Amino acid sequence: MRTSRKPRFVLVFLLALCALFVYGYTARLDELAGLQAEIADVQARIDHARQEQKKLESRLADVTSDDYLDRAAREIFDYGKEGDRLVVPIAPEEGAARGGMATLSGSADAPAALLFDPHDLPVWQQWVAFFADSHSASRPSSARPAR
Numbered sequence: 001m002r003t004s005r006k007p008r009f010v011l012v013f014l015l016a017l018c019a020l021f022v023y024g025y026t027a028r029l030d031e032l033a034g035l036q037a038e039i040a041d042v043q044a045r046i047d048h049a050r051q052e053q054k055k056l057e058s059r060l061a062d063v064t065s066d067d068y069l070d071r072a073a074r075e076i077f078d079y080g081k082e083g084d085r086l087v088v089p090i091a092p093e094e095g096a097a098r099g100g101m102a103t104l105s106g107s108a109d110a111p112a113a114l115l116f117d118p119h120d121l122p123v124w125q126q127w128v129a130f131f132a133d134s135h136s137a138s139r140p141s142s143a144r145p146a147r
Contacts, residue, residue: 089130
């Protein structure tokens with residue numbers, strides 16, 4: 001008895017089809033994993049863009065507020081509002097050696113007084129000079145008398 005080749009051919013054909021199905025299925029799974037990774041990346045970029053948008057919207061709300069002009073004028077440009085009390089420290093004569101002081105040499109009838117020019121020093125240095133000079137003037141002299 002001779003066996004037919006037809007069932008063997010059908011079996012080989014079915015195994016080949018099964019292998020193609022498995023290969024196609026795994027290729028689709030890899031493609032799905034790649035797309036999910038891309039979706040996660042795009043979602044992270046969207047979240048970052050939303051955070052940036054919230055930050056920019058809060059900055060825009062701050063800049064468009066009425067208080068921003070006052071704050072910018074005071075902090076950036078060193079201006080004051082009408083009704084503010086401005087403090088301009090005036091240093092004694094020994095402060096001329098430190099710099100930042102201008103003398104009145106142009107007027108003959110004015111005493112040799114020192115005037116503080118607020119544009120010479122930054123604001124924080126003006127405050128330091130003001131408080132350092134006011135505290136040193138109120139302290140008792142620690143100079144020893146000559147023997």
